[in-house]
Amino acid sequence: xxxxxxxxxxxxxxxxxxxxxxxxxxxxxxxxxxxxxxxxxxxxxxxxxxxxxxxxxxxxxxxxxxxxxxxxxxxxxxxxxxxxxxxxxxxxxxxxxxxxxxxxxxxxxxxxxxxxxxxxxxxxxxxxxxxxxxxxxxxxxxxxxxxxxxxxxxxxxxxxxxxxxxxxxxxxxxxxxxxxxxxxxxxxxxxxxxxxxxxxxxxxxxxxxxxxxxxxxxxxxxxxxxxxxxxxxxxxxxxxxxxxxxxxxxxxxxxxxxxxxxxxxxxxxxxxxxxxxxxxxxxxxxxxxxxxxxxxxxxxxxxxxxxxxxxxxxxxxxxxxxxxxxxxxxxxxxxxxxxxxxxxxxxxxxxxxxxxxxxxxxxxxxxxxxxxxxxxxxxxxxxx
Numbered sequence: 001x002x003x004x005x006x007x008x009x010x011x012x013x014x015x016x017x018x019x020x021x022x023x024x025x026x027x028x029x030x031x032x033x034x035x036x037x038x039x040x041x042x043x044x045x046x047x048x049x050x051x052x053x054x055x056x057x058x059x060x061x062x063x064x065x066x067x068x069x070x071x072x073x074x075x076x077x078x079x080x081x082x083x084x085x086x087x088x089x090x091x092x093x094x095x096x097x098x099x100x101x102x103x104x105x106x107x108x109x110x111x112x113x114x115x116x117x118x119x120x121x122x123x124x125x126x127x128x129x130x131x132x133x134x135x136x137x138x139x140x141x142x143x144x145x146x147x148x149x150x151x152x153x154x155x156x157x158x159x160x161x162x163x164x165x166x167x168x169x170x171x172x173x174x175x176x177x178x179x180x181x182x183x184x185x186x187x188x189x190x191x192x193x194x195x196x197x198x199x200x201x202x203x204x205x206x207x208x209x210x211x212x213x214x215x216x217x218x219x220x221x222x223x224x225x226x227x228x229x230x231x232x233x234x235x236x237x238x239x240x241x242x243x244x245x246x247x248x249x250x251x252x253x254x255x256x257x258x259x260x261x262x263x264x265x266x267x268x269x270x271x272x273x274x275x276x277x278x279x280x281x282x283x284x285x286x287x288x289x290x291x292x293x294x295x296x297x298x299x300x301x302x303x304x305x306x307x308x309x310x311x312x313x314x315x316x317x318x319x320x321x322x323x324x325x326x327x328x329x330x331x332x333x334x335x336x337x338x339x340x341x342x343x344x345x346x347x348x349x350x351x352x353x354x355x356x357x358x359x360x361x362x363x364x365x366x367x368x369x370x371x372x373x374x375x376x377x378x379x380x381x382x383x384x
Contacts, residue, residue, distance in 0.1 A: 079114040086117045148210040155204035162200060165193050202336040206319055209343035216259040216347055220372060223254040223263070223297055224288065230267045231286055234275075242280030248287040254297045255372050262344045269337040270301040270365050277363070278305030295371045296350075302364040308356040316354055317342040345369070 079086040172186050208214040231247045238245035267286075274284045282304045290297050308316065315321055322335035345352045350369040356362065 079110050079117065081111075081114045081118045084118065086114050144210070148207050151203055152207035152211070155200050155207060158196075158200045158203075162193065162197055165189070166197075169193065199334055199336075202334070202340055205340055206336050206343070209340070209347070214343070214347055216262060218257050218259050218348075220255060220257055220374070221260055223256045223258075223299070223369070224249050224252075226260060226263060227267070227286065227288055227299065230264055230271070234268075234271045238275060238284060241275055241278075243275060243278055244281065244283040246283065246285040248285060250289060252290075254288065254290055255374065256297060256348075256369050257372050258348050258369065263348070266341050266344050266367065267299075267301075269341050270367075273337060273365075274301050274303040274305065274363070278303045290371060296368050297371055299367040299369070300364060302362065304362040306363075307359045307361040308354070308363055309359060310356075313354055313356065317352070341365075341367075 169186060169189050172182070205214065227249055228247070231245070235245055271284070271286065278284055284301070284303045286299075286301055288297060288299045317338050319339040320335040321338070342352050345367055348369055350367060352368075353366045355364045355366075
């Protein structure tokens with residue numbers, strides 16, 4: 001309404017052109033405030049009949065004034081913005097000649113009122129939308145919390161029968177029964193129990209990360225040494241799969257602060273994925289380099305495998321998300337490996353990225369971790 005006051009300051013005769021304002025708006029206090037602002041700024045104008053100017057809306061129209069040949073003239077100016085109509089400003093006037101000069105002013109007035117009404121209605125709609133979004137956010141948060149609690153409970157419950165199976169296998173080993181069929185059965189039990197244990201451990205780790213209860217035993221370590229040991233452990237698996245496994249590491253140490261076991265878990269998942277989704281005679285490369293700005297180490301696992309469609313890249317790290325190669329047998333697992341990779345890397349203050357040129361063009365995973373200055377820096381254990 002500031003522009004309205006500027007108009008009246010320049011033309012004192014226009015002050016209080018509205019003698020009385022009656023409103024049928026039923027949104028309190030929005031429209032009453034508008035009316036009060038107008039009444040305070042304007043007084044009276046010759047030729048404008050007292051108590052005859054009113055605002056009405058389409059939903060709550062004002063009572064129309066009857067006109068006679070000898071009675072006062074009536075003018076109605078629509079309250080309209082560029083997007084909607086909000087009713088009309090109705091004026092009853094005795095002397096039309098004295099009213100006409102003020103029509104531009106009344107038009108500006110109606111524009112101001114309509115704009116204010118529109119802004120207020122938008123604010124009310126926005127507030128309503130925000131309340132709806134907040135309710136939806138709370139509902140989703142409750143569902144996620146329930147899911148995390150369920151996964152944690154499921155993982156713990158699965159551990160109990162799994163422990164009994166391992167104990168039974170150990171007893172069979174101790175008995176030393178010389179039977180070829182029994183030996184084969186025990187070997188199957190060992191393999192499948194180890195596989196089941198890994199899935200249960202992954203399930204518990206994902207639940208811990210989601211609930212921010214993952215505890216890291218961080219210490220200064222040489223990542224180059226960790227990469228060498230991990231590559232050495234994986235090489236027999238790549239050789240068995242008929243894949244060319246190339247390791248390219250710098251000659252100098254790469255000092256970082258991290259949990260040795262958890263970082264090995266990250267590398268295990270990335271290398272296992274590369275092996276599973278690369279057919280012989282394919283190639284998998286593990287490489288690393290140190291960057292100065294920012295001070296970080298970049299570990300890359302690059303394969304010539306099946307590749308990933310572009311639309312799947314953004315959802316690849318979601319829990320229970322599995323890649324499927326239509327030309328090969330379904331892979332083991334429940335789709336938690338990459339979700340764990342991202343959660344563990346994030347807990348170390350790093351990032352993980354994936355890139356692929358598409359199906360049939362391989363995949364590259366890059367893990368970035370911050371470097372430290374000295375390997376002998378003592379750091380306390382942290383929780384993620």
